[in-house]
Amino acid sequence: MMDDRAVSMSVQYVILLSIVALLSAGLFATTGGFVHSQQDLAVHDGLQTVGERLATDLTAADRLAASSGGNGSFEMTVDAPRRIAGSTYLIHVDQSGTLTLESVQPSITVTVPVPLDGNVTPTTVSGGPLVIHYDDGTDKLVIHNE
Amino acid sequence: MARLMGVEPRAGSTDRGQLLLLTAVGIASLLVVLALLLNTVIFTENVATRQSSTTDVGDALGFQHAAVQETRAAIATENSGTGTAADMKTNVTSHLGNWSALAAEYAALDARHTSVRVASITYSANASQTDATSDLSNSTGAPDWTLVEGADAIRTFTMTVTPSSLIDVNGNDANQSVLDAQGVFAVTFDGTTKVHIYRNGSVVTVRKTTGPTDAGTVCHDPNGGVIDFVSMTFNGTQCPALDVLPLSNSTIAIENGDAAVGTYSLLVDGNAADPMVTSRITNVTIDVSYASKGLTYGKTVTVPAGASP
Amino acid sequence: MSDDRGQVFTLEAFVAALVVLAAVVFALQITSATPLSASASSQHVENQEAALASSLLETAIANGSLETTLLHWNEQNASFEGASPKGYYQTCSFDTTFGRMLARTFEDRGMTCNVNVRYVGGDAQVHTLRVVHVGEPTDTAVRRTILVSLYDDDRLTPSNRRLSNTTASSFYAYSDASPSDLHQVVQVEVVVWRV
Numbered sequence: 052m053m054d055d056r057a058v059s060m061s062v063q064y065v066i067l068l069s070i071v072a073l074l075s076a077g078l079f080a081t082t083g084g085f086v087h088s089q090q091d092l093a094v095h096d097g098l099q100t101v102g103e104r105l106a107t108d109l110t111a112a113d114r115l116a117a118s119s120g121g122n123g124s125f126e127m128t129v130d131a132p133r134r135i136a137g138s139t140y141l142i143h144v145d146q147s148g149t150l151t152l153e154s155v156q157p158s159i160t161v162t163v164p165v166p167l168d169g170n171v172t173p174t175t176v177s178g179g180p181l182v183i184h185y186d187d188g189t190d191k192l193v194i195h196n197e
Numbered sequence: 198m199a200r201l202m203g204v205e206p207r208a209g210s211t212d213r214g215q216l217l218l219l220t221a222v223g224i225a226s227l228l229v230v231l232a233l234l235l236n237t238v239i240f241t242e243n244v245a246t247r248q249s250s251t252t253d254v255g256d257a258l259g260f261q262h263a264a265v266q267e268t269r270a271a272i273a274t275e276n277s278g279t280g281t282a283a284d285m286k287t288n289v290t291s292h293l294g295n296w297s298a299l300a301a302e303y304a305a306l307d308a309r310h311t312s313v314r315v316a317s318i319t320y321s322a323n324a325s326q327t328d329a330t331s332d333l334s335n336s337t338g339a340p341d342w343t344l345v346e347g348a349d350a351i352r353t354f355t356m357t358v359t360p361s362s363l364i365d366v367n368g369n370d371a372n373q374s375v376l377d378a379q380g381v382f383a384v385t386f387d388g389t390t391k392v393h394i395y396r397n398g399s400v401v402t403v404r405k406t407t408g409p410t411d412a413g414t415v416c417h418d419p420n421g422g423v424i425d426f427v428s429m430t431f432n433g434t435q436c437p438a439l440d441v442l443p444l445s446n447s448t449i450a451i452e453n454g455d456a457a458v459g460t461y462s463l464l465v466d467g468n469a470a471d472p473m474v475t476s477r478i479t480n481v482t483i484d485v486s487y488a489s490k491g492l493t494y495g496k497t498v499t500v501p502a503g504a505s506p
Numbered sequence: 507m508s509d510d511r512g513q514v515f516t517l518e519a520f521v522a523a524l525v526v527l528a529a530v531v532f533a534l535q536i537t538s539a540t541p542l543s544a545s546a547s548s549q550h551v552e553n554q555e556a557a558l559a560s561s562l563l564e565t566a567i568a569n570g571s572l573e574t575t576l577l578h579w580n581e582q583n584a585s586f587e588g589a590s591p592k593g594y595y596q597t598c599s600f601d602t603t604f605g606r607m608l609a610r611t612f613e614d615r616g617m618t619c620n621v622n623v624r625y626v627g628g629d630a631q632v633h634t635l636r637v638v639h640v641g642e643p644t645d646t647a648v649r650r651t652i653l654v655s656l657y658d659d660d661r662l663t664p665s666n667r668r669l670s671n672t673t674a675s676s677f678y679a680y681s682d683a684s685p686s687d688l689h690q691v692v693q694v695e696v697v698v699w700r701v
Contacts, residue, residue, distance in 0.1 A: 071217060097238075100242075220522065
């Protein structure tokens, strides 16, 4: 009889343990997955916002460069956060002015089209405070880190 | 054996409890991470509503517009009065200097720095005589006088002389030095190119010579008429002797102005060299600069004078 | 022994629930508030108000009505002509062209305004003078400024006296410092908010 009790005890223990382990693993997995997806959304949101702000500033700089008419120069600073949801990011600017923001971890890419009249020097900068520089000599907008 | 029976169930129950606790702690930390994520999203939302540097662009352009308007007003004030080119430069510079200093005081209240500076001024000289009975010497009666220095472009230069007032050379017009010796009226450019205007008998003659021994080019008209240096016509017909353009930093002077009587009108880009010639400002070039936390802007603007009254 | 087991179970579960609850409370506490969280305004409305104020000031300068109102100064009373006994207008619409423009642009749209003029006094400090003061603006008010040049040849409208003939005690923007025909440069500030 003591042997039966011992067997039933260990089986009961194992079953209970496995049920609790299963439950907690399930809870962890769900919550962890939920947090991960929320982080993805937050990073996407943040990149979109920063991209739109940079696009607005670029358009304003383009307007200023057009009115400058090759007879002046200016430097405009853009306040972009260094990290978005804990992740650093890169900003690619191409010839026609389309911005591509790419976060490092998790890897999410957001594209923002910018309607420009003038020219932008294609470049890649890391996220953070930026400077948009215009020189009447080259008649191009240059974006670089501060 | 009783001990054995006692240990096992206790061991089983404490293990299960700790697992529950671990799960609880794990979920709690995940919730805290979620809260941090929420903070990030709220911050992003706040970043989106912040004012960007685009308002600074409006301010910079607005200041530039105000500076250009002020310059235009200063030019209009100077051009409506009389004064030498040096006076005009002093006045415009002090006007804009004052304006720049006061505007900078107000800009400093908003943590901005603005300034306007006069870089350069170009003038035009305007001389005219409408009394057809007075001779072509200057107001003090000097027959040889300089009208304009540093002339770059002639806008209008017309002259009408009474033929009877001109010197009759009686055929003695071989070259420049011969004409000079007879005291013939001439308009000189840089002192070397001279356009003599005289009579040969009753025929009014215009001769352009480039040096003392140069015979140059000639054109005649039996009755005289309007001499126009810009369209190069003498009494309406083309006259190559009036081909003195283009000018570059030249000095325009009159020799023997007492040997001709008539009217003239001259408008030239350059500096007046005689009190009889009035100066006008054609352009003022200003350096406009604006600096705020988000934008540093500088531009050189050339402001032309408005339509003359 | 089974009682101990049950109690330990309950205790562990209770503590686990407490931990999760504490985490939830902590998470709610650390959620940040931003300056706009408690604000009643919308950024779009503020931008629209700012654009209206800017274009109004530019128009007023272009048609000269702003300068006329600044020169509508009664030297005896040392206040604006037709103003309240306090020296400034107490309504956003008053009897000059600029006042009517303010009324059309703002009061007809359910907004109201304050107008201040800043000048550099004889002590080289910037002073502020109220032109229109309706009340204290709310937190959501917008502010726009513009520069106005006053010349020696300009005349105060009630007395028709030239600015160069005024004195420091008779005209607020009097200045004896400038040698050119520019008498003084003042900054006009318009504060607009919705009522």
